[in-house]
Amino acid sequence: MxxxxxxxxxxxxxxxxxxxxxxxxxxxxxxxxxxxxxxxxxxxxxxxxxxxxxxxxxxxxxxxxxxxxxxxxxxxxxxxxxxxxxxxxxxxxxxxxxxxxxxxxxxxxxxxxxxxxxxxxxxxxxxxxxxxxxxxxxxxxxxxxxxxxxxxxxxxxxxxxxxxxxxxxxxxxxxxxxxxxxxxxxxxxxxxxxxxxVKAWKELKKKRRGTAEEQDRQEQGKQERKGEKESEESESDNTAEDIARDVAMDATEFFKEYIEIPSFSEVSQDKTAFAKAFRMYFLEQNPITGKDVxxxxxxxxxxxNRPMRLLTEEELDHVYELPFTGEAHPSYTEPVPALEMVKFSLTTHRGCFGGCSFCAITQHQGRMIASRSIESVLREAKKLTEKPDFKGIINGVGGPTANMYGMGCRSWEKKGACLDKACLYPRTCPSLDTSHKKLLELMKRLRELPRVKHVFTGYGVRYDLALEDEEYLEELCSYHISGQLRVAPEHFSKRVTDAMSKPGKEVYERFAEKFTALNKKCGKEQYIVNYLMSGHPGCTLEDMIEMAEYVRDHGGYTEQVQDFTPTPMTVSTCMYYTGLDPFTGKKVYVAKGKKEKTMQRALMHYRSPANYELVYEALEKAGRLDLVGNAHKCLIRRKNKFY
Structure with missing residues (x-):
């Protein structure tokens, strides 16, 4: 430093x-x-x-x-x-x-x-x-x-x-x-x-067009694309192999397979082209089948270039067992808050096959899971227990999610994650190994370490996946929750959860019911804290009112609400900008105006006096003034001279 x-x-x-x-x-x-x-x-x-x-x-x-x-x-x-x-x-x-x-x-x-x-x-x-x-x-x-x-x-x-x-x-x-x-x-x-x-690229394309062998490949590619329309001059969806040396760049075989997506000039002026480009490169983020883009x-x-392969278990173990001090640099005189949150936590795996539309993990870590060995995680945990400020609590165990450790699919080794379907949406794929057996063994062995009093998983549990394994849920409730379990249903309107590629409220309700029953069984009083989202593409004022009513009826009022933030390379951001689902081409409603986004968020905090005017305006705009008054079902009271 x-x-x-x-x-x-x-x-x-x-x-x-x-x-x-x-x-x-x-x-x-x-x-x-x-x-x-x-x-x-x-x-x-x-x-x-x-x-x-x-x-x-x-x-x-x-x-x-x-x-x-x-x-x-x-x-x-x-x-x-x-x-x-x-x-x-x-x-x-x-x-x-x-x-x-x-x-x-x-x-x-x-x-x-x-x-x-x-x-x-x-x-x-x-x-x-x-x-x-x-x-x-x-x-x-x-x-x-x-x-x-x-x-x-x-x-x-x-x-x-x-x-x-x-x-x-x-x-x-x-x-x-x-x-x-x-x-x-x-x-x-x-x-x-x-x-x-640009000159070198044009030269490569010129050579490609002039190669009879390549023209044959293009024709074959057209037939294999099952009727996809491509003009003879189009370059965008074709595959090229063994490209000739580019003289201007003095390099050979830049890439053997590639696709050309719509250019910056096209996507910056045409939202349909933007959605097409997104779809094309999204489908190439697979280290096994992906082409250069x-x-x-x-x-x-x-x-x-196509994505890098996953680290092997041995390689991942080696990375996480390098001699990290686990501390901020000693030159700092004040603590770094982000470290305080993770100092006594353990990373077990990378990747996430959840496929939430608003999350960029698919584009960064990928959908396939790379896991460490149990022994490696235990060695790291033992080092944590030897720190002078360790108080007996490991406060997090997992990766992008808490409960995908050790999971996989039999198709991953040969073809990677499927391009034509999701692993968990609209339902869990039967080819996916959803056993929590390896995770259960790890958590049990962590609990048994000397000086370890508690091993908590207070966040990151994918509840639809947890429902696949009751033994895991029971262990979770018995040993690994510190009074509250934070989960992320995000919304309770089907239209919105579909846009998010998240399970609907029926799945959440099954989880909540099972969670309550298992806590009663093990004699614990523990609660679910929900993370919810407003302003996501597909979400209207009517959808937010539906969610507010659901929260009202089920006692789930929470301050854990975030407004959707468009970040690069997520499906949701593509929908936000274009108003289109990039995979179906269908139109998606998007609340872009600052006023409507503010009203959507206010509906989740309808009890706050500071939000009264916004909530009233939202209900009026949606034609739901029946929710204003003193009746039990009302979200807010009606103001009058006596109020």
Missing amino acids: SPEEVKARGWKELDIILVTGDAYVDHSSFGTAIIGRVLEDAGFRVGIIAQPRWDSPEDFKKFGKPRLFFSVSAGNTDSMVSNLTPGLKPRDKDAYSPGGKTGLRPNRAIIIYSNRIKEVFPDVPIILGGIEASLRRFAHYDYLSDKVRQSIMADAPADLVVYGMGELQIVEIAKRLQAGEGIRKIRDIPGTVWKME VQPHPKTVIVQ
């Missing part, structure tokens, strides 16, 4: 410098820490520049010039999400900064950091990574500006984007640069995005 620490190591220079918008926390829940430790483990000398000032290049010069490259990340979250509320107001706290202080990272952090680096070190390669770069790798809808922006590779002076979980990619890049390979030659690594000159931009051409 400082030149003094570099000297203390006996180093004269650094191989790689990681720049991050977060405070530096050496914990495996923080992406920069993982990448730094993985590179160190591979033999590289790594420095960290955390939350640099961006109004000048001075902070970026403190280590001098790295021998190999800079790697730039906005941090664990997109900088817009870190800095701004769903209403685009500045947040009053930043969980990833010391003391929760705000203002320590800019909006569009990656672009700004990269420009500052390029000012000082114009010849040093820049590799982008983390969630912000990963999810902005194609032309995308940007909520802050309310328009379609170019790929981050077209806006930032960078050489590569590492997307997804990047351990394998970053180490290979480092090794190839160390071996003397030029950064512009490194274009074949899965899980990376690079850019090609090409998207032309006005001044460059963006090429996404």
Whole structure:
């Protein structure tokens, strides 16, 4: 973190410098820490520049010039999400900064950091990574500006984007640069995005059109697409193999299979083209069947290589057992709130096959599950118990979800996650192994560790999946809840849960009933806390009123409500921007006006006096003034001169 620490190591220079918008926390829940430790483990000398000032290049010069490259990340979250509320107001706290202080990272952090680096070190390669770069790798809808922006590779002076979980990619890049390979030659690594000159792309297409063999392949591809209409001149859905060497770029076989999606110019002007492009690249995010994806931009051409394979169990174990201190850097005088939440938690797996429309995990970690071994998790847990501030409680065990550990599908090994159906929606796929047996064994063994008093799973349980295994639910209620279990039904209107690709209220009700019965059986008084969402595509005022009535009738009033925030590369954001379901082409209602979004959220807090006028206006607009009055069914009282 400082030149003094570099000297203390006996180093004269650094191989790689990681720049991050977060405070530096050496914990495996923080992406920069993982990448730094993985590179160190591979033999590289790594420095960290955390939350640099961006109004000048001075902070970026403190280590001098790295021998190999800079790697730039906005941090664990997109900088817009870190800095701004769903209403685009500045947040009053930043969980990833010391003391929760705000203002320590800019909006569009990656672009700004990269420009500052390029000012000082114009010849040093820049590799982008983390969630912000990963999810902005194609032309995308940007909520802050309310328009379609170019790929981050077209806006930032960078050489590569590492997307997804990047351990394998970053180490290979480092090794190839160390071996003397030029950064512009490194274009074949899965899980990376690079850019090609427009002239070179046109030359490749020209060669392709002139190859009779390729024309035969195109014709065969047309027949296999079952009637999909393609003109002889169209390039967008065709597959090319063994592309000839591009003379202008002096490289061979850039990619063997690719699809070309609508260009930035098309998607920024035509919402139907945007939805088509989204659908096309969404279906290629499969490390086994995925093809390279090409998207032309006005001044460059963006090429996404197919996704990187999952880490094996042995590789994942190795990553999480690297010598993380589990602490914030000692230079900080105030705690980093995000660490306090995860300090005594354990990551068991990556990936999520839930497929929620508003979640980007599918595009970042993927739908297939990569799990650690039980023994590896136990070794990490034992180290936690040896910390002087450990109080006997492990407060989280899981990954993107708490209960997908060790699960899989028999089709994943050969073809990856299915492209034509979801794993859990509209119902659980019978091919999916939903046994919680391995998770139950892990949790039991964690409970038995010396100094461990409790192992809690207070969040992240996928309740429709939990219903598949009553033994897991009973163990959960008996041992792993600290009074409250947080689950995320998100909504109780079928129209909205369908748009979210979430189970409907009937599934939630079965879970709530089972949860109550099992708690009674084990003599516990424990409750469900629901996370709910307003303003999601497909959600009307009528749907929010339906949800408010459901909450009224079932005693589920909660403050855990969030307004939908469009973030890049989610299905929901595509629907929000285009008003279309990208997979069916059907129109989707979208509440975009600030007033309606505010009314939708207010309906979930209908008891709050501060929301009275908004709730009344919403009920009036929806023709539901029957819910205003003193009757039991009413949401709010009618104001009069005596009230």
